[in-house]
Amino acid sequence: MTSPVDAGAATGRIEITGLGVGFGRNGRRVEAVRGLTLMTTPGEFVALLGPSGCGKTTVLNTVAGFVQPTAGRVTVDGETITEPSADRGMVFQQHSLFPWKTVLANVEFGLKMRGIGSVERTAQARRYLGLVGLAGFERAYPGELSGGMQQRVGIARVLVNRPRVMLMDEPFGALDAQTRLAMQELLLGVWREVRTTVLFVTHDVDEAIFLADRVAVMTARPGRIRDLMPVKLPRPRPAEVIATAEFMALKARVLAQVREESGRAWTAPWP
Amino acid sequence: MATAPLIGASAAPADAVAPLRLAGWRRPALRALSIALFLLAWHVATVWDVDFYVRFQNIPSPGDVLAEAITLFSSPSYYVHIAASLERIWLGFAIATVLGIGLGLVIGWFALAEDILLPPIELLRPIPAVAWVPISIMLWPTERSSIVFITTLGAFFPIVLNTIHGVEGIDRQLVRAATSLGAGRAAIFREVALPGALPSIVTGLSVGMGVSWICLISAEMISGQFGVGYFTWVAYGIVKYSQIVVGMLTIGVLGMLSSLVIRLLGARFMPWLPRRDKAGT
Numbered sequence: 001m002t003s004p005v006d007a008g009a010a011t012g013r014i015e016i017t018g019l020g021v022g023f024g025r026n027g028r029r030v031e032a033v034r035g036l037t038l039m040t041t042p043g044e045f046v047a048l049l050g051p052s053g054c055g056k057t058t059v060l061n062t063v064a065g066f067v068q069p070t071a072g073r074v075t076v077d078g079e080t081i082t083e084p085s086a087d088r089g090m091v092f093q094q095h096s097l098f099p100w101k102t103v104l105a106n107v108e109f110g111l112k113m114r115g116i117g118s119v120e121r122t123a124q125a126r127r128y129l130g131l132v133g134l135a136g137f138e139r140a141y142p143g144e145l146s147g148g149m150q151q152r153v154g155i156a157r158v159l160v161n162r163p164r165v166m167l168m169d170e171p172f173g174a175l176d177a178q179t180r181l182a183m184q185e186l187l188l189g190v191w192r193e194v195r196t197t198v199l200f201v202t203h204d205v206d207e208a209i210f211l212a213d214r215v216a217v218m219t220a221r222p223g224r225i226r227d228l229m230p231v232k233l234p235r236p237r238p239a240e241v242i243a244t245a246e247f248m249a250l251k252a253r254v255l256a257q258v259r260e261e262s263g264r265a266w267t268a269p270w271p
Numbered sequence: 272m273a274t275a276p277l278i279g280a281s282a283a284p285a286d287a288v289a290p291l292r293l294a295g296w297r298r299p300a301l302r303a304l305s306i307a308l309f310l311l312a313w314h315v316a317t318v319w320d321v322d323f324y325v326r327f328q329n330i331p332s333p334g335d336v337l338a339e340a341i342t343l344f345s346s347p348s349y350y351v352h353i354a355a356s357l358e359r360i361w362l363g364f365a366i367a368t369v370l371g372i373g374l375g376l377v378i379g380w381f382a383l384a385e386d387i388l389l390p391p392i393e394l395l396r397p398i399p400a401v402a403w404v405p406i407s408i409m410l411w412p413t414e415r416s417s418i419v420f421i422t423t424l425g426a427f428f429p430i431v432l433n434t435i436h437g438v439e440g441i442d443r444q445l446v447r448a449a450t451s452l453g454a455g456r457a458a459i460f461r462e463v464a465l466p467g468a469l470p471s472i473v474t475g476l477s478v479g480m481g482v483s484w485i486c487l488i489s490a491e492m493i494s495g496q497f498g499v500g501y502f503t504w505v506a507y508g509i510v511k512y513s514q515i516v517v518g519m520l521t522i523g524v525l526g527m528l529s530s531l532v533i534r535l536l537g538a539r540f541m542p543w544l545p546r547r548d549k550a551g552t
Contacts, residue, residue: 086453
């Protein structure tokens with residue numbers, strides 16, 4: 001990589017103010033998110049943590065431009081989001097690679113959309129595949145890869161566009177524990193190289209603390225931010241960091257909040 | 272069964288639930304034996320003139336058929352019939368492919384097109400193509416064009432419907448992924464909808480090929496002057512019973528080869544799909 005760090009550094013300020021998102025109509029209306037406010041600084045790694053069904057993914061989909069807010073505003077670097085863009089790439093939980101494209105063609109996709117010539121495209125895509133440790137798998141099809149390898153392609157495919165923001169929707173949620181750990185370390189390594197703002201949705205407390213600069217705990221539905229906790233653990237973070245007292249203390253705090261919200265999520269339909 | 276452990280003495284519990292299968296050369300041998308037994312039963316039934324509600328008196332024996340086939344293989348007129356049928360299939364199928372895939376893509380992609388174009392298709396679809404024969408003879412100036420029309424009709428419906436189904440069934444998440452990588456609507460159609468629909472389209476082509484053979488043979492039997500269907504039907508009329516069976520077998524082989532071509536083309540255009548034939552049937 002020739003200095004990959006520069007571009008993302010000054011951009012990627014997400015500002016979500018008073019966000020409300022509702023689905024359905026009239027009688028069957030469900031409010032997924034209400035009055036959610038969250039700001040990130042450029043290049044920051046923020047984990048969105050919360051009980052299932054609290055609207056984490058909805059927030060992510062709003063930033064991506066897949067879902068339109070019913071109230072409030074979402075901007076990235078001051079621009080209001082109206083539609084999806086390669087500036088805000090999304091890594092999905094699973095099965096989101098194009099099965100009919102080779103690994104290389106999947107990573108090249110965004111560059112192709114921008115009209116970049118095939119030689120340049122291939123060169124860049126190869127570089128990012130190398131970054132996620134998949135050099136040599138260029139010609140494989142996604143169906144021939146393991147779940148963890150597929151997610152690495154998914155990350156390379158987003159980062160090759162040099163997005164302001166990388167949105168990650170429980171990207172390691174479908175992986176086994178061993179692979180998940182390896183992927184978390186890999187993600188931190190890649191993120192050190194290609195600095196971009198990351199909004200990372202998860203329900204795994206360890207994962208959130210291990211990865212993020214700040215952990216945003218969401219309330220039960222309709223979701224808003226309950227607490228925003230900075231993670232002061234130094235970087236680079238080795239895997240052993242999860243055994244430190246500092247980590248444990250933070251985890252206890254976060255867990256207590258998440259548990260309380262989960263309890264609320266369960267009792268919510270029967271108040 | 273590619274992973275089935277045939278290696279050795281180690282007790283393989285995974286195999287305990289697998290269907291009983293023979294290893295190595297025994298499997299093809301058993302299958303050959305099965306065909307031999309079928310031929311023997313046919314031979315015996317015809318030689319003994321079995322009459323047990325079904326009557327075998329007029330049915331040619333395997334030997335008769337073989338002798339007849341050898342004679343026919345060196346007769347130019349046999350090939351004229353085959354050529355006529357192949358030309359009609361090829362023409363009809365090609366037209367149906369172009370129309371079916373083209374219309375299917377348009378209907379699947381644009382909701383308005385679906386409302387305008389789909390109702391007549393749905394209305395005509397339940398009518399078997401063979402029922403179109405009289406109308407077709409009136410509609411088209413030549414026998415050849417009317418038979419091609421029937422053949423086209425037979426292949427068209429499965430192709431158009433499977434294409435629509437394929438386009439409408441594209442994975443929403445892949446569409447989202449594409450948009451968040453900078454794809455516009457045209458790019459989504461080209462890069463996501465089209466390849467995503469391809470397996471379904473190939474299924475449509477495969478079914479369409481089968482139906483168009485049925486239609487071709489029926490149409491030739493009813494109104495032809497050439498073609499394998501005509502040949503088979505005429506053989507009955509002129510009491511050349513062995514020729515009937517040769518005609519039937521010819522139809523079977525041609526149909527099988529056509530399906531094979533579709534399958535090979537499908538595999539060629541969809542290299543990402545796992546090959547089923549690797550595992551041996």
